[in-house]
Amino acid sequence: xxxxxxxxxxxxxxxxxxxxxxxxxxxxxxxxxxxxxxxxxxxxxxxxxxxxxxxxxxxxxxxxxxxxxxxxxxxxxxxxxxxxxxxxxxxxxxxxxxxxxxxxxxxxxxxxxxxxxxxxxxxxxxxxxxxxxxxxxxxxxxxxxxxxxxxxxxxxxxxxxxxxxxxxxxxxxxxxxxxxxxxxxxxxxxxxxxx
Amino acid sequence: xxxxxxxxxxxxxxxxxxxxxxxxxxxxxxxxxxxxxxxxxxxxxxxxxxxxxxxxxxxxxxxxxxxxxxxxxxxxxxxxxxxxxxxxxxxxxxxxxxxxxxxxxxxxxxxxxxxxxxxxxxxxxxxxxxxxxxxxxxxxxxxxxxxxxxxxxxxxxxxxxxxxxxxxxxxxxxxxxxxxxxxxxxxxxxxxxxxxxxxxxxxxx
Numbered sequence: 305x306x307x308x309x310x311x312x313x314x315x316x317x318x319x320x321x322x323x324x325x326x327x328x329x330x331x332x333x334x335x336x337x338x339x340x341x342x343x344x345x346x347x348x349x350x351x352x353x354x355x356x357x358x359x360x361x362x363x364x365x366x367x368x369x370x371x372x373x374x375x376x377x378x379x380x381x382x383x384x385x386x387x388x389x390x391x392x393x394x395x396x397x398x399x400x401x402x403x404x405x406x407x408x409x410x411x412x413x414x415x416x417x418x419x420x421x422x423x424x425x426x427x428x429x430x431x432x433x434x435x436x437x438x439x440x441x442x443x444x445x446x447x448x449x450x451x452x453x454x455x456x457x458x459x460x461x462x463x464x465x466x467x468x469x470x471x472x473x474x475x476x477x478x479x480x481x482x483x484x485x486x487x488x489x490x491x492x493x494x495x496x497x498x499x
Numbered sequence: 500x501x502x503x504x505x506x507x508x509x510x511x512x513x514x515x516x517x518x519x520x521x522x523x524x525x526x527x528x529x530x531x532x533x534x535x536x537x538x539x540x541x542x543x544x545x546x547x548x549x550x551x552x553x554x555x556x557x558x559x560x561x562x563x564x565x566x567x568x569x570x571x572x573x574x575x576x577x578x579x580x581x582x583x584x585x586x587x588x589x590x591x592x593x594x595x596x597x598x599x600x601x602x603x604x605x606x607x608x609x610x611x612x613x614x615x616x617x618x619x620x621x622x623x624x625x626x627x628x629x630x631x632x633x634x635x636x637x638x639x640x641x642x643x644x645x646x647x648x649x650x651x652x653x654x655x656x657x658x659x660x661x662x663x664x665x666x667x668x669x670x671x672x673x674x675x676x677x678x679x680x681x682x683x684x685x686x687x688x689x690x691x692x693x694x695x696x697x698x699x700x701x702x703x704x
Contacts, residue, residue: 326678328529329599332608335524377584380602381576388569420525420606427599472694476521480686487679 310441313434317445323421324453325487330421334457335479337412344458345451350412352447354394355425358387359443362426363436383426388417421450456486503628510632517640517685518692522608526600527641528681534658537645538638539593543586543601545634547578548610549627556618556626571614572605579605609633647684652676 323329330351337347362383370376395413399406416422425446429439460482469478516522523544530540551574555562562570583601586594594601604610613633618626649656652675654668674680 328525328678328681329603331524331528377580380580380583380605381573384572384576384605388572418606418608418611420603423606424599424603427602431599472697473690475693477686477690477693480682480689484679484682484686487682491677491679
């Protein structure tokens with residue numbers, strides 16, 4: 305692998321290590337809220353927002369508190385508490401100050417606490433030993449990759465709602481079969497373009 | 500006693516974590532590239548599920564209902580940290596293969612779902628049986644998906660050094676080991692399960 309420039313991390317996060325389709329992080333929301341494009345977009349917005357915040361806060365927490373005190377084994381517990389607290393805080397602030405944003409994102413915020421994508425970003429940042437700048441770039445690109453796939457998936461599902469398929473395939477199996485084809489496109493991406 | 504057996508069977512069939520309740524999809528798809536990884540993952544999940552179900556059921560009268568979810572998450576995170584460290588120390592290759600998915604057991608909806616829906620309301624023995632049933636159901640599904648993907652993708656199943664099945668194949672479909680294979684396998688399996696359910700409903704009525 306070439307040295308990890310910020311651009312390489314950015315492209316990695318969007319396409320090659322795409323969270324939904326390649327790494328299977330955050331699949332509950334992938335099959336749960338992609339029934340229409342509007343809610344998929346709302347969910348993606350909330351995820352990007354919380355991902356960046358969580359990456360920042362957890363980086364500070366890990367580097368300046370856990371590492372100096374030699375408490376790395378507490379990282380999982382502290383990260384999950386930080387994310388849960390952060391989601392609550394964001395919900396309060398947004399509801400108080402930006403009611404319009406709250407109406408469109410509000411119902412998705414509680415879902416994010418148990419979304420593996422957010423905790424996954426934070427843990428991958430620590431595991432890859434990214435610097436502050438690198439972890440921010442990685443979380444932004446992971447969020448963008450998540451959004452792209454969510455929007456694509458929800459548009460396809462909207463268009464295929466009226467397709468006549470056997471009743472056993474309708475619903476979740478159909479969503480997984482669509483995901484198969486999307487995933488094929490993404491997998492070929494990193495085979496064709498060697499980075 | 501028959502009640503306990505029913506609870507156990509229910510975790511495998513009707514309330515099966517993957518096909519019945521559609522929970523815990525991330526690990527189900529991500530780690531099933533081989534049977535070995537599938538067994539490792541379900542062993543980790545089973546330990547956390549059983550231990551947290553027993554502890555939550557013991558403490559169910561002490562936990563105030565307003566603060567129950569944070570307490571559940573802390574209890575689960577503690578057990579996941581134990582699994583994480585034990586696997587890192589004793590099975591390094593498995594730890595490498597499962598990667599970020601071991602710490603992510605903490606956000607696996609199966610565990611918090613069983614805690615909230617069952618362990619919080621029932622006694623210790625029943626909670627233990629319920630956790631055992633759910634873990635067995637999860638193990639069976641993961642091994643099934645892992646087996647299908649490994650045998651089609653590599654032409655053989657090698658688990659912990661033993662070559663269990665080998666089919667002479669000219670050109671194994673590497674596709675099945677890659678991410679699309681996971682989506683395809685679970686899509687088809689889920690369609691079969693839905694078909695069976697619909698048949699059963701027809702016959703029942």
